[in-house]
Structure formats: structure tokens, C-alpha cells
Amino acid sequence: MAARHFLTLLDLSQEEARYLIQRAITIKNKLLTQGPTYTPFTNRTLAMIFEKSSTRTRVSFETGMTQFGGHALFLSSKDTQLGRGEPIADTARVLSEMVDAVMIRTFSHQGLEDFAAASRVPVINALTDDYHPCQLLADVMTWTELRGNVRDRTAVWIGDGNNMCHSWINAALQFDFNLRVCCPEGYEPREDIMAVAGDRVTLYRDPMQAAAGANLITTDVWASMGQEEEQAKRIADFAGFQVTEAMLDQAASDVLFLHCLPAHRGEEISETLLDDPRADVWQEAGNRLHAQKALIEFLILGRIDE
Ligand code: CP
Ligand code: NVA
Numbered sequence: 001m002a003a004r005h006f007l008t009l010l011d012l013s014q015e016e017a018r019y020l021i022q023r024a025i026t027i028k029n030k031l032l033t034q035g036p037t038y039t040p041f042t043n044r045t046l047a048m049i050f051e052k053s054s055t056r057t058r059v060s061f062e063t064g065m066t067q068f069g070g071h072a073l074f075l076s077s078k079d080t081q082l083g084r085g086e087p088i089a090d091t092a093r094v095l096s097e098m099v100d101a102v103m104i105r106t107f108s109h110q111g112l113e114d115f116a117a118a119s120r121v122p123v124i125n126a127l128t129d130d131y132h133p134c135q136l137l138a139d140v141m142t143w144t145e146l147r148g149n150v151r152d153r154t155a156v157w158i159g160d161g162n163n164m165c166h167s168w169i170n171a172a173l174q175f176d177f178n179l180r181v182c183c184p185e186g187y188e189p190r191e192d193i194m195a196v197a198g199d200r201v202t203l204y205r206d207p208m209q210a211a212a213g214a215n216l217i218t219t220d221v222w223a224s225m226g227q228e229e230e231q232a233k234r235i236a237d238f239a240g241f242q243v244t245e246a247m248l249d250q251a252a253s254d255v256l257f258l259h260c261l262p263a264h265r266g267e268e269i270s271e272t273l274l275d276d277p278r279a280d281v282w283q284e285a286g287n288r289l290h291a292q293k294a295l296i297e298f299l300i301l302g303r304i305d306e
Contacts (some may be wrong), residue, residue, distance in 0.1 A: 004299045005116045005123045009170040024141050028290035034258050039069025044100040045155040051077040051106040052225045055086045060288035089118035091284050096120035099161045122299035135260045137291035138166040142284040155216040156180045158207050158243050161189030164220040169193050172200040182210035198297040219243045219268045239276045244270040258284050
């Protein structure tokens with residue numbers, strides 16, 4: 001049987017996506033009440049290929065595999081033959097002979113697809129220039145835990161139409177919520193990605209208007225990894241798009257603020273926003289662990305109905 005990959009949220013059915021959120025909550029609750037006693041992956045290995053920096057993604061995948069009784073292998077492109085030009089497909093075939101799953105953080109989404117096409121074991125997208133689906137599993141999990149069912153609620157994305165924004169757009173479709181995307185001209189998300197989500201996603205230009213009555217507000221850095229040289233231009237172009245407490249005041253009384261982190265206080269968020277009780281980015285970051293454990297379990301073992 002061909003391996004199941006997770007390259008975007010759209011690789012799941014709606015039903016599977018919802019299952020994963022519930023399963024992640026179950027796995028978390030069991031960990032908190034019983035400790036790491038569930039070890040379905042004794043002696044199994046997850047290879048983690050990083051071509052970009054990471055704190056949360058590396059620690060959550062590695063810790064998740066340890067808690068599952070297995071092992072995670074950190075592979076930096078600098079130290080592997082990938083960095084010296086060994087073809088992606090050859091690397092995928094070699095790793096498939098040895099490990100049980102592969103997680104990749106890279107630049108090119110096409111490169112990730114090429115790897116997955118040659119891999120016999122599940123491949124997980126841990127961020128490309130175009131998507132960050134693992135983060136969205138944690139984000140929807142956090143929203144669900146803190147506020148209940150997200151169906152037909154309204155989320156607002158303020159800022160760059162980047163990889164995180166694209167995954168929020170996919171999530172609106174998969175989890176049936178409405179998404180307002182508010183970005184400056186020239187920084188819109190990709191039209192083809194927006195088109196798939198249909199009328200679940202609407203483009204806004206005015207952040208205060210976008211925030212009005214919203215149940216969730218989120219943003220991300222203005223210059224992503226690989227865009228460091230554009231930092232100064234982007235700070236100018238995103239003037240007026242900083243998420244502030246005043247913006248949250250426009251939203252619904254149950255508004256939740258999320259940020260995938262790392263955050264730049266004083267740029268995309270006010271200096272004090274993460275201290276506001278309406279923000280819960282620490283629980284969000286911690287949920288990377290539980291959401292990805294549910295994902296790994298699903299890709300290797302299939303659904304676990306308890
Ligand atoms: N949010 C996120 O993916 O963080 P890292 O870059 O630290 O992995
Ligand atoms: N958009 C950011 C997300 C980091 C987790 C980046 O790609 O750098």
C-alpha cells in the first residue's frame with residue numbers, strides 16, 4: 001500500500017482532519033494524566049530533515065517520538081549529502097530503506113513533493129515556502145480546546161499572505177470556518193490557493209474592519225525565513241498592519257489571539273500583545289507536540305478509535 005503523506009492539510013479528508021484534532025486532544029489528556037505510557041513506536045525512527053532553522057518543530061517532533069518509545073534523527077542539510085547535491089529522490093529512496101517516516105522543513109514545496117513521490121514511507125511537511133500544515137493542526141486544536149467547535153466561526157489573518165496564511169486558508173475549508181485575510185496590496189496569498197477555499201475566504205484591506213466581530217485573530221512575521229533581505233522594505237509596506245490590543249477590542253468577546261511564533265514584538269504585534277489574556281500562544285506552541293503525535297500515529301498506524 002502506498003504511504004500516506006501530509007504535505008498540505010488538503011491531503012486529509014475533512015473527516016480525517018477533524019479526527020486528528022480530537023485524537024490530539026485525547027493523546028494530550030492521557031499524557032497529562034498517565035505520563036508517557038503509550039509507546040506504539042518502540043524502536044521506530046523518524047528522520048527529520050531541516051534546511052531552515054527551527055525551535056518548536058524540532059523539539060516537538062523529537063519529543064513526540066521519544067514519548068512514543070521511538071527515536072528521531074536530526075539531519076541538517078549542511079551535514080548530509082543533500083547539501084552536496086545528492087538528488088532528492090535518491091535520498092528519499094535511501095531513507096525509505098531505513099526509517100519509518102520522514103519530516104522535512106525546506107524551501108521549495110515542489111522539492112518536498114518530489115521527495116514524497118519517491119518515498120515509500122510517510123513524508124510530513126514541517127514548513128515549506130508555501131505551507132505550514134503542522135502548525136495549523138496545533139492552531140485548530142488550541143482554538144477547539146479553548147473555545148469549542150470552530151465550525152462557522154470567523155478567523156482573521158492579518159499580515160503577509162505567506163506559508164502560514166496559505167495553511168489557514170486550507171484550514172478554513174477543512175474545518176468549515178470563515179477566514180478574513182487582511183494584507184497590504186502586493187502581499188496577497190496565492191490566488192489558486194484562495195480559489196479552492198471558495199467563499200470561506202474573503203480578502204480585506206483594513207485591519208480594524210477585518211477584526212470587527214471576529215472570534216480569532218492571528219498573524220505572523222512580516223519577513224519569513226529566506227526573506228531576510230526584504231526586512232526593511234517589508235517593515236515599511238506593513239505599516240498599519242500591527243496587531244494591537246485595540247484591534248482585539250473590535251473583535252467578539254470570545255476572541256482568541258494566536259501566533260505560530262517566533263514573534264517580533266513591536267513589528268507584527270504590539271510590545272504587550274502576548275501578555276493579553278486573550279492571547280494563548282504558549283498553549284498553542286505546546287500543542288505542536290500533541291497534534292504531531294496524532295499525525296505520526298495516523299500516518300503510520302491509521303485511525304485509532306478508542
Ligand atoms: N512555529 C514554528 O514552526 O516554529 P519553529 O520555526 O521554531 O519550528
Ligand atoms: N512564515 C514563517 C513561519 C515560521 C514558523 C517563516 O516561514 O519563516
